[in-house]
Amino acid sequence: MAKVEPRNKIDPNAVKIMTLEGKKIGYLPAGLAKNYSPLIKQIGELRLDCRMVGIQLWMDVPHLVSLRKQLSS
Structure with missing residues (x-):
């Protein structure tokens, strides 16, 4: 899950x-x-497919164009 953290110092x-x-x-x-922060603010949170491989985190983040289209419809 991805959430904006606007109070991040x-x-x-x-x-x-x-x-x-x-x-x-x-x-x-x-x-x-x-780029993603303004869009995620509009929807509150974004569900992501995340997985740990060793010490690396892999995330499937939707393409910006697709996310903008979903928000405008």
């Missing part, structure tokens, strides 16, 4: 990645967060 566009139970597991990279 380092990045006001921070997008926190959490488990479905609400445990924080990381953040979207700043470059992605800048």
Whole structure:
């Protein structure tokens, strides 16, 4: 699950990645967060398919164009 963290002291566009139970597991990279943050704010949270492989976190993030189309319809 991805949620915007507007009170983040380092990045006001921070997008926190959490488990479905609400445990924080990381953040979207700043470059992605800048583009996704406004869209996620509109919907409240974004469900993502995330999995850990060793120490790496893999996320299936919807394409920005697709997400914008869904929000405009």
